[in-house]
Amino acid sequence: MFPARLPILLLAPAIALFLLAAAPPARAECLGENLIDAMPESDRRALFDAADKVPYPRGNLWRATRGDQTIHLVGTYHLDDPRHAATMDRIAPLIDAAATVLVEAGPEEEAALMADLARDPSLMVQTDGPTLREALTDPEWALLADAMRERGMPPFMVSKFRPWYVSMLLALPACGIEGMEAGKGGLDGLVIARTQEQGIPLRALEGHDTVFRLFEAMSMEDQLAMIRSSLALEPISDDYSVTLADAYFQGESRVIWELTRLLSQRIPGQDPTRIEADFARMEQVLMTDRNRAWIPVIEAAAAEGPVFAAFGALHLPGETGILRLLEEAGFTLEPLPL
Numbered sequence: 543m544f545p546a547r548l549p550i551l552l553l554a555p556a557i558a559l560f561l562l563a564a565a566p567p568a569r570a571e572c573l574g575e576n577l578i579d580a581m582p583e584s585d586r587r588a589l590f591d592a593a594d595k596v597p598y599p600r601g602n603l604w605r606a607t608r609g610d611q612t613i614h615l616v617g618t619y620h621l622d623d624p625r626h627a628a629t630m631d632r633i634a635p636l637i638d639a640a641a642t643v644l645v646e647a648g649p650e651e652e653a654a655l656m657a658d659l660a661r662d663p664s665l666m667v668q669t670d671g672p673t674l675r676e677a678l679t680d681p682e683w684a685l686l687a688d689a690m691r692e693r694g695m696p697p698f699m700v701s702k703f704r705p706w707y708v709s710m711l712l713a714l715p716a717c718g719i720e721g722m723e724a725g726k727g728g729l730d731g732l733v734i735a736r737t738q739e740q741g742i743p744l745r746a747l748e749g750h751d752t753v754f755r756l757f758e759a760m761s762m763e764d765q766l767a768m769i770r771s772s773l774a775l776e777p778i779s780d781d782y783s784v785t786l787a788d789a790y791f792q793g794e795s796r797v798i799w800e801l802t803r804l805l806s807q808r809i810p811g812q813d814p815t816r817i818e819a820d821f822a823r824m825e826q827v828l829m830t831d832r833n834r835a836w837i838p839v840i841e842a843a844a845a846e847g848p849v850f851a852a853f854g855a856l857h858l859p860g861e862t863g864i865l866r867l868l869e870e871a872g873f874t875l876e877p878l879p880l
Contacts, residue, residue, distance in 0.1 A: 549713075549786060549795075549798045549799060549802055549856060551619055551620045551621055551713075551714070551728075551783075551786060551787075551854075552617075552618075552619060552620070552786065552790060552795050552798060552854050552855045552856040553828055553829060553854040553855075553856035553857060572715055572717035572780050572783045572784050572787070573717070573780060573784070574717075574778075574780035574781035574782075574783065574784040574785075575781045575784065576781070576784055576785050576788050577778070577781050577782065577785040577801065578785055578788075578789065578797065578801065585804075589797050589800045589801055589804065590794075590797060592800040592803075593794070593796040593797045593799070593800050593859075596796060596859050596860045596861060596863070597859065597860065597861060597863065597865065597866045597869075598858060598859045598860075598863060598865040598866060598875070599796045599859045600793045600794055600795075600796065600859070601617075601793050601858070601877040601878075601880075602616060602617040602629075602790070602793050602795070602855055602858070602880050603615070603616050603617075603632070603633065603877070603878040603879070603880040604616075604858070604865060604875055604876065604877055604878060605875070605876045605878055606865075606868045606873040606874065606875055606876075607873060607874050607876070608844070608871070608872050608873045608874070611844040611845065611873075612844070612848045612849070613840060613844050613848075613849040613850075613851060613868070613873070614633075614636045614640070614848075614849070614850045614851070614878075615850075615851045615852075615853075615858065615864065615865075616629075616633055616729070616733070616850075616851070616852050616880075617790075617795060617853070617854065617855025617856070617857065617858045618728060618729040618730045618733070618852050618853060618854055618855060619728055619729055619786075619787065619790045619791075619855060620728040620729075620730060620854065621714075621728045621787070622728055623728070623787060623791075625791050626728070626729050626732055629729060629880060630729075630732050630736070632879075632880055633733075633850075633880075634736060636850055637733065637736050637737060637740065637742070637850050638736075638740055638742075639848055639850075640742055640847075640848050640849055640850035641742075641743070641843075641846055641847025641848050641849070642742070642743050642744075642745060642843040642846060642847065642848075642849050642850075643733065643734075643737040643742050643743070643744050643745070643849075643850045643851070643852070644744075644745050644746075644747050644839065644840060644843055644849060644850070644851040644852070644853075645730055645733060645734060645744065645745075645746060645747065645851075645852050645853065646730065646746065646747050646748060646852075646853045646854065647746050647747075647748065647750060647752075648734055648744050648745075648746050649734070649744075650746070650750075651746050651749070651750035652750070654750040655750045655751070658750070658751065665754055666703060666704055666707055667702050667703060667704065668702055668703065668704050668705075671762070673701045673702055674686065674700065674701045674702075674703070674705065674708065674769075675697075675701040677705075677762070677766055678766070678769070682769075682770060682773065683697075685773045685776065686700070686708070686712075686769065686773060687700070689712060689716070689773065689776050690708075690711065692716035693711060693714065693716045695711065704757075704765070705762065705765035705766050705768065705769055706757035706760065706765045706768065708769055709765065709768035709769050709772055712769065712772035712773065712776070713772065715779050715780060715782070715783035716779060716780075717779075717780055717783060729852065730852055730853075733850075733852040745839070745843065747835075747836045747839050747840075747851070747853060748832060748835065748836065748839075752832070756827055756828065771806065771809065774809045775805060775809070778805075782805075785798070785801065786798050789801075790855055793880065795855040795856050795858070795859070796856070796859045796860070798856070799825075799856060803817065803818075803821055806820075806821075825860075829856060829857060829860065829862070829863070830860075830862040832857070833857055833862055833863060833864050833867055834862065834867065836853075836857075836864065837864070837867050837868070837871060840864075840868070841871065
């Protein structure tokens with residue numbers, strides 16, 4: 543079993559958001575209860591204590607300096623939110639002063655991805671083996687069909703998708719994605735738009751095929767397990783989404799990782815030891831491996847002039863987070879108000 547409802551909006555490969563944006567509009571607004579606020583004080587304190595065990599656990603805006611090199615880094619949230627306006631007011635001068643802006647994936651990567659899908663639909667669509675309708679039990683399929691209808695996706699179409707892609711669809715809330723358009727979702731899209739308006743060179747931190755490489759090594763059963771664990775939390779999808787967004791704008795994104803771990807452990811029948819192992823694996827695949835691959839790209843850009851880098855907020859903290867890796871590379875880190 544893999545972690546239920548991964549916090550995709552804070553760490554997913556940005557290129558995956560281009561795929562998810564192809565979904566028809568669903569409900570426009572997330573209305574739910576903040577799960578952390580509703581917790582007993584002891585549980586809430588335990589979440590923050592767990593988050594505080596890793597380096598640089600909070601803060602979405604940072605400056606890294608090494609000699610005459612300067613990098614500004616902002617952790618992003620991949621859905622639209624009116625609170626992004628204040629963030630853009632704060633970071634626009636930092637973008638404008640950059641010689642290079644780095645993002646997970648930009649318009650060129652989107653175009654390359656779409657070209658690949660046009661040439662080879664099997665990258666996203668299951669062309670052999672059982673469909674999802676055949677691979678899941680009747681009750682599981684009924685739950686998935688309802689969840690996909692909530693997201694504006696016809697079940698007959700979803701049945702043919704590769705399971706990893708469906709798990710990403712489930713990771714997005716049925717609420718809140720109406721404003722998503724390819725390449726324009728969330729803070730990432732606003733940063734890209736500002737960069738293009740100012741004529742600043744824009745580079746990607748990773749290739750357009752990253753999302754495929756991340757999941758191609760996973761077995762079918764592991765991919766189906768991701769779907770099942772996400773379905774278990776579907777009844778609190780809106781609450782989870784409200785909680786995630788609130789935590790992000792409070793600069794507490796790492797707490798969401800710990801909340802997701804806790805919710806996964808509370809799914810009936812789960813083995814806590816297995817959950818811990820699964821979280822370690824997913825952190826390695828979705829965060830650590832990618833973070834290490836990004837550092838040479840960031841350093842190369844910094845050697846050419848001031849850099850502004852924007853990527854999912856969960857890439858910032860942790861022993862192998864971008865901030866710690868930059869520190870190990872000789873940079874001095876400074877949190878900035880946002």
